[in-house]
Amino acid sequence: MAHRFPVRVYYEDTDVAGIVYYANYFKFIERGRSEWVRELGLDQARMKKEGLFFAVRKVEADFLRPALYDDQLIVETVPEAVTGARCILMQRVLRGDEVLFTARVTLVAVMESGYPAPIPADIRRLLTDG
Template identity: 55%
Template sequence: MPHEFRVQVYYEDTDMGGIVYHANYLKYIERARSAWVRDLGIDQNAMREQGIVFVVRRVEADFLGPAKLDDELIVKTETVSVSGARLVMSQEVTRTGKPLFRAEVTAVCATLSGQPVRLPAEIRQKVH
């Protein structure tokens, strides 16, 4: 079942045309992923204290329609695949059920110095 995260579009999110600036969709999906892992019981602060962080390795995105000031959006996040080293997620931003933005995001774990590491087993189990 997809995780759902609500977003309200504020004036600061829009461009001169009154629509959501394209880069803000990346912020919306980042917030949704953070809420998703928190809701799964994954403590990113504890991970960082252990020297491991999530890093986005790849984003493939499609802009399907404009969101505008005061729109109420829903970001849906779900796992596509999990391996020993990577987590692939599908994310979709909708307004009243209509898709506006879709992305496939690949995340990996890394040390604080940026060296890749395997996803911890307990994280693989929670996101699967």
């Protein structure tokens, strides 16, 4: 099931032509992932105390159509796979039914040392059942 998060395009998100600057799509999908995790009930503050973090390992992005100043967008987040230390998400930015941007995002669980860590079973359950 897709998580949907609304985003309004502000002037600060655009270039001089009023088109969303490409790097801001990464901010939009980060917000979408953060809200998805929050709605799942995943306590990232607790994870941090336990020395476990999620880090972006890889992003495959496609810029399909431009978003414009004052557009109302939706960021969709859908989990594709959750394995031992990895979570792969498909994210899309839409204006109405029109797909503007897609990204396949690979997250990895890492310890404070920077080494990969297995995703704890309770967190894996939230990511797959949420």
